[in-house]
Amino acid sequence: MSETALRPAVARYCLGLGDDALVLAQRLCEWAAGAPAIEEDIALMNIALDLIGQARSFLSHAGELEGAGRTEDDLAFGRDERDFLNVQIVELANGDFGTTMARQLLFSAYQYQLYSALSSSADEQITAIAAKAVKEVAYHREHAASWVLRLGDGTEESHARMAAGLEVVWPFAGELFEPLEPLEPLEPLDSDDSDGTRHSLGAGSVVNELFTTTCAPRQDSDTGRSAGRSDDSGPVGLLDARIIADPASLYRPWLGYVQSVLTEATLEVPSTTWSPGGGRRGLHTEGFGYLLAEMQHLHRSYPGVTW
C-alpha cells in the first residue's frame, strides 16, 4: 500500500490524537485560579501547555497530510462536534480534583504507552512529535499518580472522593484501547452482516476483559483484530506500514502501571460492564457541544481574520 494512499488514514489518526490533547487542555484551563493550591495551578497549567503543544503538532501534521490547506487553527476552531475524533474521556467535566486526577492518571498513562510506541513510527513527523511528547507525559503521569496516591491514601474524605472520581472516569478508559475505525462509513446498523466485522468494535477480548474483571475474558468468535481488515487503507494498513500503534497493544502495560498506582493508593479497580465510546467516530457526550461552543465562539465570529 503506497504511502500516498495511506495519507488520509494517517491524517485521520493524527486528528484523533491532536483532538485528544486539545480537548483535555481545554478542560484543564477551566481550573485556572481555582486549583486546591497555587502550586497546583502551576502544575495544571504546565500540563495544559504541553498538551496544546502536542495538539498543534498533530493538527498541523494532519492538515498537511490532508492537503486541503487547513491549518491547525482551521481544524481546531472550524470543525463541528461530529468531526472531532477525540476519545470521550478527555471531554469529561472536571468534577472535583479527585475526578480530574483520576482522568489524568488514566489518560496520561495511556499517552505514555502510546507515545513510547509511536517513537518508532514509520512517519518521521509522528516520531518527532512522540519523542518529545513522551517525556512530557511521563511527567504528567507521575504527577497524577502522586496525587492519586495522596488522595487515595490520605484522609477518609479524600479516599471517598478519589474512589468516586475513579468510578466516573473508569468506564471511559475502554475506548482508549479499542481497535481503530475503518475509513469507510459504517453500514447501517441493522445490516445483517454476520461476520462480525463491524461489531468487533468493543467485542474484542481486550475490551471485555477490561470491564468484567471478575469474569473470564469472553470467548468470542470475532477475531478481535481491527475492523476493516479487508481494506488496507484502513487501520490495518497503518499498522502494517508501522505508522501507528495498535491500541490493543497498549492495554497491558497501561493496566500494569495503573493497577500498581491504585493498589498503593488503597483504591480498587472499578468493575463495570458499561463501556461508552464512539469519540473516534465523532460521537461525543452532551457536554462536548458546550466545550466547543466556548472554545470556538470568538474565532468563528470573525472568520478569516488574523489574531
Add this chain to the structure above:
Amino acid sequence: MPAPPESDGGAEGVGREAGLRDAPLPQVPLPQVPLPEVPLPEVPLHEWPLWEVFVRPRRGLSHTHSGSLHAPDAKLALQNARDLYTRRQEGVSIWVVRSTDITASTADQKNSFFDPAGDKVYRHPTFYEIPDGVEHL
C-alpha cells in the same frame, strides 16, 4: 434506531449507541454567580511545610539557592520546584531541603564566626608582585 441489547453481552457495537443514549448528563458548569458578601474563611488554612530549593542549571555549575516553596512532602516538593523554578531552562538537578533542616550561622555570629580575613591578605593573589614578562602565573 436499533433495539437496545437484551443482555449485557450483546453486540457491543449496538450497545455502544444505546450506552450513549443512557449517558448521564455531564456536569455543565453553571455561570459564576458572584457572592453578595465576601465570606470570612470558615477554617484556617493548613500549612504545608517550607522547603528550600537548590538548582544546578547546567553541567559544570554548582547548585544555587533558587528560593523556597511549600509542599506536603519531598516528592511533591521536587515536582513543585521543577514547575516553579525551572520553567525556562532544563535544570540539570534540583535539591529540596526542609527549611527546618538547614542550620545557619546567625547574624550575631557574623563578626566572630567568619574569619575576619582582612588581616590575612597573603591568601589573595593580588598580594604578590610578579615581575613583568613571567607567564602562566
Add this chain to the structure above:
Amino acid sequence: MTAQVSPDLDAEFDALIAADQRIEPRDWMPEAYRATLVRQIAQHAHSEIIGMQPEGNWLTRAPSLLRKAILIAKVQDEAGHGLYLYGAAETLGVSKDDLLDLLHAGRQRYSSIFNYPTLTWADVGAIGWLVDGAAIMNQIPLTRCSYGPYARAMVRICKEESFHQRQGFELLLTLTRGTDVQRAMAQDAVNRWWWPSLMMFGPPDSDSPHSGQSMAWGIKRVSNDELRQRFVDICVPQSEALGLELPDPDLRWNEERGHYEYGEIDWSEFKRVLAGDGPCNRQRLAKRVAANREGRWVRDAANAYAAKHDRSLNSKEADRAGAA
C-alpha cells in the same frame, strides 16, 4: 520583642542602608521596616494571584492555538510570581497561609487594577501592554530594593515579565492591523484600561503617606508621580505605533519639560475601587476564597499522607517511576 534595642544594631542597619547594601533575612531590622515590607510584598503577591483571574477569563476562548498557549504560559507565570513573592515575605517571619488568610478576610489588599473586567479579547492585549507595562515600571527599581529576598525575587520576575508586555503589545498590533471590527475592539479596550493603569502607580506624591519612610529605607526608589510620568512618556509613542488613541484629550507634549502633560486622574474612582466598590472586587475575592475552601480536603489529604508515610515509601514511589 525585646524592649531595649541596641544602638549598635540600629546603627548597623542604617549603615547598610546608607551604603546601599542588602538587608538579609537574619539581620536585625526595625519592626516598622519589617512590617512595611511584609505589607508591600504581600500585596504584590496577592496581586499576582488575583491577576490570574482577569486573564484566566480568556483561556478557554483564545481565538488561536498559539494565543492560547501564550496566555496559558502567562497565567502560569503569574502564579509562579505570586509564589516567589510569598516566599520572600516568609523570610520576614510570616507564613504564606497567614497572608492568604488576611487576603481572604479582606484585610490585605491587591492591586486595584484587577478589579476591572476583561470584556473582550482585546482586553488581554491591553492588560499585557498597559498593566504589565506599568508593573514593570514599578518593578525595575525594586530590583534594587534594600531587602535582599525581595530584590532577588524582583530580578527573577522582571526577567520573566518582559515577555508579558511584548505579547500584549503584539496582540494589540495584530488587531489594529486587522479588520475595522478588530481595530475598534482594541481601541475600546484601551479606552477602558488606560486610566486605571495610570492609577496603578498609586496616589499623587503629595497624597502618599507611606512614601517618605519607604524611600528612606530603600524600599521605594522612585516616587509615584515620577514613575507615572515615565510610563506616560513611554506609552504615547507606543500608542502611535499601534495606531491607537489614548483616551485623554489633555495629552500633549511639553517641549520645555521634555515630558507629556496628561489629564486629571479621577482619584475618587480610585478610592472607590480601592474601598471595594469596583466592578469585580467581590467576584475576584469570592473566587479566590472558594478555591481555597474547596481545595482544603486536598491539602489535608496530602498532609495526612505525609504523616503516615516516611522516606522509605517515598523511595518506593521513585522505584516505580524509574521502572516504568
